[in-house]
Amino acid sequence: MLTKMTFFERFERDILSGAKTITLRDEAESHVESGQILPVSTFETDRWFCDIQIVDVTPVSLSELTDVHAEQENMTLAQLRNVIAEIYPGLEQLFMIRFNVLPQ
Numbered sequence: 896m897l898t899k900m901t902f903f904e905r906f907e908r909d910i911l912s913g914a915k916t917i918t919l920r921d922e923a924e925s926h927v928e929s930g931q932i933l934p935v936s937t938f939e940t941d942r943w944f945c946d947i948q949i950v951d952v953t954p955v956s957l958s959e960l961t962d963v964h965a966e967q968e969n970m971t972l973a974q975l976r977n978v979i980a981e982i983y984p985g986l987e988q989l990f991m992i993r994f995n996v997l998p999q
């Protein structure tokens with residue numbers, strides 16, 4: 896089970912504002928469960944910026960991604976596909992983690 900999550904700094908603002916409510920991860924980063932509370936820090940400098948509570952985790956393949964997923968990432972579907980291609984080149988099986996930011 897994961898005990899923390901990291902996000903790229905460029906997504907910090909969207910996470911804190913509630914504009915980004917999901918993240919798509921590979922299998923290794925999918926080991927969280929509903930209700931779990933995790934500290935979140937930046938990937939670049941490991942700076943804590945919030946705690947999140949996991950809503951649920953659902954497998955989703957790259958080809959199944961829709962505008963609904965993109966909207967929950969505060970991106971267009973084309974932008975989301977580009978981001979995933981950069982982070983997880985060649986990976987088809989992803990896991991959608993829905994989360995709420997806890998008040999600080």
Ligand SMILES: CC(=O)Nc1ccn([C@@H]2O[C@H](CO)[C@@H](O)[C@H]2O)c(=O)n1
Pocket residue numbers: 901902903906917918919920938968978979982
């Ligand atoms: C820093 C680190 O370890 N890994 C990741 C992996 C993914 N993501 C974000 O999740 C969504 C879909 O993948 C996009 O918004 C990504 O940018 C992230 O921020 N950090």
